[in-house]
Amino acid sequence: MSETKETICLSFPPDVSNQPVVCNLARIYGLTFNILKARISPKQEGQMTIEIIGERDQCRQGLRYLRDHGVSITPVAHKIRRIEKSCVHCGMCTALCPTKSLRMDVATREVLFLREKCSVCGLCTSLCPVKAMVLETENGIWEALTEEA
Ligand code: SF4
Ligand code: SF4
Known part of the structure:
Protein backbone atom coordinates (compact mmCIF):
# COMPACT_ATOMS: atom_id res chain seq x y z
CA MET A 1 0.00 0.00 0.00
CA SER A 2 1.32 3.46 -0.83
CA GLU A 3 0.41 6.77 0.73
CA THR A 4 -0.07 9.82 -1.41
CA LYS A 5 -0.48 13.54 -0.74
CA GLU A 6 -2.24 15.78 -3.19
CA THR A 7 -3.29 19.43 -3.19
CA ILE A 8 -6.42 20.12 -5.19
CA CYS A 9 -8.92 22.90 -5.80
CA LEU A 10 -12.59 22.05 -5.41
CA SER A 11 -15.60 23.93 -6.79
CA PHE A 12 -19.00 23.22 -5.28
CA PRO A 13 -22.28 24.07 -6.95
CA PRO A 14 -24.69 25.99 -4.67
CA ASP A 15 -26.76 22.92 -3.73
CA VAL A 16 -23.65 21.06 -2.56
CA SER A 17 -21.86 23.93 -0.76
CA ASN A 18 -23.60 23.25 2.54
CA GLN A 19 -23.22 19.47 2.49
CA PRO A 20 -20.47 17.72 4.48
CA VAL A 21 -18.92 16.05 1.42
CA VAL A 22 -15.36 16.99 2.39
CA CYS A 23 -15.82 15.69 5.95
CA ASN A 24 -16.97 12.43 4.40
CA LEU A 25 -13.51 11.96 2.89
CA ALA A 26 -12.34 11.24 6.44
CA ARG A 27 -15.46 9.47 7.67
CA ILE A 28 -15.99 7.12 4.71
CA TYR A 29 -12.54 6.82 3.14
CA GLY A 30 -10.23 7.35 6.13
CA LEU A 31 -8.42 10.23 4.42
CA THR A 32 -6.72 13.06 6.26
CA PHE A 33 -7.36 16.49 4.82
CA ASN A 34 -6.17 20.02 5.51
CA ILE A 35 -8.25 22.93 4.30
CA LEU A 36 -5.81 25.52 2.97
CA LYS A 37 -8.32 28.01 1.64
CA ALA A 38 -12.12 28.24 1.44
CA ARG A 39 -14.64 30.79 0.26
CA ILE A 40 -18.26 30.99 -0.83
CA SER A 41 -19.21 33.28 -3.70
CA PRO A 42 -22.22 35.61 -3.60
CA LYS A 43 -24.05 32.99 -5.73
CA GLN A 44 -23.35 30.42 -2.97
CA GLU A 45 -20.85 28.47 -5.04
CA GLY A 46 -18.03 27.15 -2.89
CA GLN A 47 -14.30 27.13 -3.68
CA MET A 48 -11.87 25.23 -1.53
CA THR A 49 -8.21 24.28 -1.74
CA ILE A 50 -7.40 21.16 0.25
CA GLU A 51 -4.51 18.84 0.81
CA ILE A 52 -5.54 15.18 1.05
CA ILE A 53 -3.37 12.46 2.46
CA GLY A 54 -4.08 8.75 2.42
CA GLU A 55 -3.68 5.46 0.63
CA ARG A 56 -3.67 5.90 -3.15
CA ASP A 57 -6.78 3.75 -3.72
CA GLN A 58 -8.69 5.48 -0.95
CA CYS A 59 -7.74 8.86 -2.43
CA ARG A 60 -9.01 7.75 -5.84
CA GLN A 61 -12.29 6.60 -4.35
CA GLY A 62 -12.64 9.79 -2.33
CA LEU A 63 -12.13 11.94 -5.40
CA ARG A 64 -14.65 9.85 -7.33
CA TYR A 65 -17.11 10.37 -4.46
CA LEU A 66 -16.64 14.16 -4.72
CA ARG A 67 -17.15 14.12 -8.49
CA ASP A 68 -20.25 11.96 -8.12
CA HIS A 69 -21.61 14.69 -5.84
CA GLY A 70 -21.10 17.41 -8.45
CA VAL A 71 -17.82 18.77 -7.13
CA SER A 72 -15.33 19.72 -9.80
CA ILE A 73 -11.68 19.00 -9.02
CA THR A 74 -8.64 20.77 -10.43
CA PRO A 75 -5.04 20.04 -9.46
CA VAL A 76 -3.40 23.12 -7.95
CA ALA A 77 -0.77 23.03 -10.68
CA HIS A 78 -3.51 23.99 -13.16
CA LYS A 79 -4.52 27.07 -11.17
CA ILE A 80 -1.32 29.04 -10.66
CA ARG A 81 1.90 29.61 -12.53
CA ARG A 82 4.85 31.92 -12.64
CA ILE A 83 5.76 33.73 -15.84
CA GLU A 84 9.42 32.86 -15.68
CA LYS A 85 10.63 35.56 -18.04
CA SER A 86 8.89 38.23 -15.93
CA CYS A 87 10.22 37.22 -12.51
CA VAL A 88 13.14 39.42 -11.44
CA HIS A 89 13.88 37.31 -8.32
CA CYS A 90 13.42 40.28 -6.03
CA GLY A 91 12.35 37.96 -3.19
CA MET A 92 9.37 40.04 -2.01
CA CYS A 93 6.99 37.11 -2.33
CA THR A 94 9.14 34.81 -0.19
CA ALA A 95 8.40 36.80 2.97
CA LEU A 96 4.67 36.51 2.44
CA CYS A 97 4.09 33.02 1.07
CA PRO A 98 2.38 31.07 3.89
CA ARG A 109 20.00 34.03 -5.24
CA GLU A 110 17.08 32.92 -7.40
CA VAL A 111 13.55 32.51 -6.08
CA LEU A 112 12.28 28.96 -6.46
CA PHE A 113 8.60 28.19 -6.97
CA LEU A 114 7.61 24.81 -5.50
CA ARG A 115 4.19 24.61 -7.04
CA GLU A 116 3.22 21.33 -5.37
CA LYS A 117 3.28 23.06 -1.96
CA CYS A 118 1.18 26.06 -3.07
CA SER A 119 -2.26 26.55 -1.52
CA VAL A 120 -3.34 29.05 -4.24
CA CYS A 121 -3.99 31.70 -1.58
CA GLY A 122 -3.24 34.38 -4.18
CA LEU A 123 -1.15 36.62 -1.90
CA CYS A 124 1.88 36.58 -4.18
CA THR A 125 -0.18 37.48 -7.24
CA SER A 126 -1.30 40.78 -5.75
CA LEU A 127 2.11 41.56 -4.26
CA CYS A 128 4.46 40.78 -7.14
CA PRO A 129 5.63 44.11 -8.62
CA VAL A 130 5.98 42.70 -12.15
CA LYS A 131 2.86 40.50 -12.05
CA ALA A 132 4.90 37.34 -12.60
CA MET A 133 2.58 35.19 -10.46
CA VAL A 134 -0.75 34.57 -12.16
CA LEU A 135 -3.90 32.65 -11.33
CA GLU A 136 -6.41 31.07 -13.65
CA THR A 137 -9.68 32.86 -13.09
CA GLU A 138 -13.09 31.21 -13.26
CA ASN A 139 -13.48 32.27 -16.91
CA GLY A 140 -10.19 30.59 -17.84
CA ILE A 141 -8.06 33.75 -18.12
CA TRP A 142 -4.61 33.86 -16.50
CA GLU A 143 -4.07 37.07 -14.57
CA ALA A 144 -2.58 38.59 -11.43
CA LEU A 145 -4.93 39.73 -8.68
CA THR A 146 -5.21 43.42 -7.97
CA GLU A 147 -4.77 44.74 -4.43
CA GLU A 148 -8.55 45.18 -4.18
CA ALA A 149 -9.40 41.62 -5.32
S1 SF4 B 1 7.73 39.04 -6.13
FE1 SF4 B 1 7.48 38.50 -8.30
S2 SF4 B 1 9.39 39.18 -9.29
FE2 SF4 B 1 9.77 39.10 -7.08
S3 SF4 B 1 10.60 37.03 -6.76
FE3 SF4 B 1 8.41 36.90 -6.38
S4 SF4 B 1 7.55 36.24 -8.38
FE4 SF4 B 1 9.60 37.00 -8.78
S1 SF4 C 1 1.71 33.13 -1.72
FE1 SF4 C 1 1.59 32.42 -3.86
S2 SF4 C 1 2.95 30.65 -3.99
FE2 SF4 C 1 2.57 31.04 -1.81
S3 SF4 C 1 0.83 29.70 -1.30
FE3 SF4 C 1 -0.03 31.69 -1.84
S4 SF4 C 1 -0.47 31.55 -4.05
FE4 SF4 C 1 0.94 29.86 -3.54
Whole structure:
Protein backbone atom coordinates (compact mmCIF):
# COMPACT_ATOMS: atom_id res chain seq x y z
CA MET A 1 0.00 0.00 0.00
CA SER A 2 1.32 3.46 -0.83
CA GLU A 3 0.41 6.77 0.73
CA THR A 4 -0.07 9.82 -1.41
CA LYS A 5 -0.48 13.54 -0.74
CA GLU A 6 -2.24 15.78 -3.19
CA THR A 7 -3.29 19.43 -3.19
CA ILE A 8 -6.42 20.12 -5.19
CA CYS A 9 -8.92 22.90 -5.80
CA LEU A 10 -12.59 22.05 -5.41
CA SER A 11 -15.60 23.93 -6.79
CA PHE A 12 -19.00 23.22 -5.28
CA PRO A 13 -22.28 24.07 -6.95
CA PRO A 14 -24.69 25.99 -4.67
CA ASP A 15 -26.76 22.92 -3.73
CA VAL A 16 -23.65 21.06 -2.56
CA SER A 17 -21.86 23.93 -0.76
CA ASN A 18 -23.60 23.25 2.54
CA GLN A 19 -23.22 19.47 2.49
CA PRO A 20 -20.47 17.72 4.48
CA VAL A 21 -18.92 16.05 1.42
CA VAL A 22 -15.36 16.99 2.39
CA CYS A 23 -15.82 15.69 5.95
CA ASN A 24 -16.97 12.43 4.40
CA LEU A 25 -13.51 11.96 2.89
CA ALA A 26 -12.34 11.24 6.44
CA ARG A 27 -15.46 9.47 7.67
CA ILE A 28 -15.99 7.12 4.71
CA TYR A 29 -12.54 6.82 3.14
CA GLY A 30 -10.23 7.35 6.13
CA LEU A 31 -8.42 10.23 4.42
CA THR A 32 -6.72 13.06 6.26
CA PHE A 33 -7.36 16.49 4.82
CA ASN A 34 -6.17 20.02 5.51
CA ILE A 35 -8.25 22.93 4.30
CA LEU A 36 -5.81 25.52 2.97
CA LYS A 37 -8.32 28.01 1.64
CA ALA A 38 -12.12 28.24 1.44
CA ARG A 39 -14.64 30.79 0.26
CA ILE A 40 -18.26 30.99 -0.83
CA SER A 41 -19.21 33.28 -3.70
CA PRO A 42 -22.22 35.61 -3.60
CA LYS A 43 -24.05 32.99 -5.73
CA GLN A 44 -23.35 30.42 -2.97
CA GLU A 45 -20.85 28.47 -5.04
CA GLY A 46 -18.03 27.15 -2.89
CA GLN A 47 -14.30 27.13 -3.68
CA MET A 48 -11.87 25.23 -1.53
CA THR A 49 -8.21 24.28 -1.74
CA ILE A 50 -7.40 21.16 0.25
CA GLU A 51 -4.51 18.84 0.81
CA ILE A 52 -5.54 15.18 1.05
CA ILE A 53 -3.37 12.46 2.46
CA GLY A 54 -4.08 8.75 2.42
CA GLU A 55 -3.68 5.46 0.63
CA ARG A 56 -3.67 5.90 -3.15
CA ASP A 57 -6.78 3.75 -3.72
CA GLN A 58 -8.69 5.48 -0.95
CA CYS A 59 -7.74 8.86 -2.43
CA ARG A 60 -9.01 7.75 -5.84
CA GLN A 61 -12.29 6.60 -4.35
CA GLY A 62 -12.64 9.79 -2.33
CA LEU A 63 -12.13 11.94 -5.40
CA ARG A 64 -14.65 9.85 -7.33
CA TYR A 65 -17.11 10.37 -4.46
CA LEU A 66 -16.64 14.16 -4.72
CA ARG A 67 -17.15 14.12 -8.49
CA ASP A 68 -20.25 11.96 -8.12
CA HIS A 69 -21.61 14.69 -5.84
CA GLY A 70 -21.10 17.41 -8.45
CA VAL A 71 -17.82 18.77 -7.13
CA SER A 72 -15.33 19.72 -9.80
CA ILE A 73 -11.68 19.00 -9.02
CA THR A 74 -8.64 20.77 -10.43
CA PRO A 75 -5.04 20.04 -9.46
CA VAL A 76 -3.40 23.12 -7.95
CA ALA A 77 -0.77 23.03 -10.68
CA HIS A 78 -3.51 23.99 -13.16
CA LYS A 79 -4.52 27.07 -11.17
CA ILE A 80 -1.32 29.04 -10.66
CA ARG A 81 1.90 29.61 -12.53
CA ARG A 82 4.85 31.92 -12.64
CA ILE A 83 5.76 33.73 -15.84
CA GLU A 84 9.42 32.86 -15.68
CA LYS A 85 10.63 35.56 -18.04
CA SER A 86 8.89 38.23 -15.93
CA CYS A 87 10.22 37.22 -12.51
CA VAL A 88 13.14 39.42 -11.44
CA HIS A 89 13.88 37.31 -8.32
CA CYS A 90 13.42 40.28 -6.03
CA GLY A 91 12.35 37.96 -3.19
CA MET A 92 9.37 40.04 -2.01
CA CYS A 93 6.99 37.11 -2.33
CA THR A 94 9.14 34.81 -0.19
CA ALA A 95 8.40 36.80 2.97
CA LEU A 96 4.67 36.51 2.44
CA CYS A 97 4.09 33.02 1.07
CA PRO A 98 2.38 31.07 3.89
CA THR A 99 3.36 27.63 2.58
CA LYS A 100 6.99 28.53 1.71
CA SER A 101 6.30 27.52 -1.89
CA LEU A 102 8.28 30.58 -2.90
CA ARG A 103 11.72 30.53 -1.38
CA MET A 104 15.13 31.99 -2.07
CA ASP A 105 17.87 29.61 -3.16
CA VAL A 106 20.74 31.05 -1.14
CA ALA A 107 23.35 29.61 -3.48
CA THR A 108 21.97 31.07 -6.71
CA ARG A 109 20.00 34.03 -5.24
CA GLU A 110 17.08 32.92 -7.40
CA VAL A 111 13.55 32.51 -6.08
CA LEU A 112 12.28 28.96 -6.46
CA PHE A 113 8.60 28.19 -6.97
CA LEU A 114 7.61 24.81 -5.50
CA ARG A 115 4.19 24.61 -7.04
CA GLU A 116 3.22 21.33 -5.37
CA LYS A 117 3.28 23.06 -1.96
CA CYS A 118 1.18 26.06 -3.07
CA SER A 119 -2.26 26.55 -1.52
CA VAL A 120 -3.34 29.05 -4.24
CA CYS A 121 -3.99 31.70 -1.58
CA GLY A 122 -3.24 34.38 -4.18
CA LEU A 123 -1.15 36.62 -1.90
CA CYS A 124 1.88 36.58 -4.18
CA THR A 125 -0.18 37.48 -7.24
CA SER A 126 -1.30 40.78 -5.75
CA LEU A 127 2.11 41.56 -4.26
CA CYS A 128 4.46 40.78 -7.14
CA PRO A 129 5.63 44.11 -8.62
CA VAL A 130 5.98 42.70 -12.15
CA LYS A 131 2.86 40.50 -12.05
CA ALA A 132 4.90 37.34 -12.60
CA MET A 133 2.58 35.19 -10.46
CA VAL A 134 -0.75 34.57 -12.16
CA LEU A 135 -3.90 32.65 -11.33
CA GLU A 136 -6.41 31.07 -13.65
CA THR A 137 -9.68 32.86 -13.09
CA GLU A 138 -13.09 31.21 -13.26
CA ASN A 139 -13.48 32.27 -16.91
CA GLY A 140 -10.19 30.59 -17.84
CA ILE A 141 -8.06 33.75 -18.12
CA TRP A 142 -4.61 33.86 -16.50
CA GLU A 143 -4.07 37.07 -14.57
CA ALA A 144 -2.58 38.59 -11.43
CA LEU A 145 -4.93 39.73 -8.68
CA THR A 146 -5.21 43.42 -7.97
CA GLU A 147 -4.77 44.74 -4.43
CA GLU A 148 -8.55 45.18 -4.18
CA ALA A 149 -9.40 41.62 -5.32
S1 SF4 B 1 7.73 39.04 -6.13
FE1 SF4 B 1 7.48 38.50 -8.30
S2 SF4 B 1 9.39 39.18 -9.29
FE2 SF4 B 1 9.77 39.10 -7.08
S3 SF4 B 1 10.60 37.03 -6.76
FE3 SF4 B 1 8.41 36.90 -6.38
S4 SF4 B 1 7.55 36.24 -8.38
FE4 SF4 B 1 9.60 37.00 -8.78
S1 SF4 C 1 -0.47 31.55 -4.05
FE1 SF4 C 1 1.59 32.42 -3.86
S2 SF4 C 1 1.71 33.13 -1.72
FE2 SF4 C 1 -0.03 31.69 -1.84
S3 SF4 C 1 0.83 29.70 -1.30
FE3 SF4 C 1 0.94 29.86 -3.54
S4 SF4 C 1 2.95 30.65 -3.99
FE4 SF4 C 1 2.57 31.04 -1.81
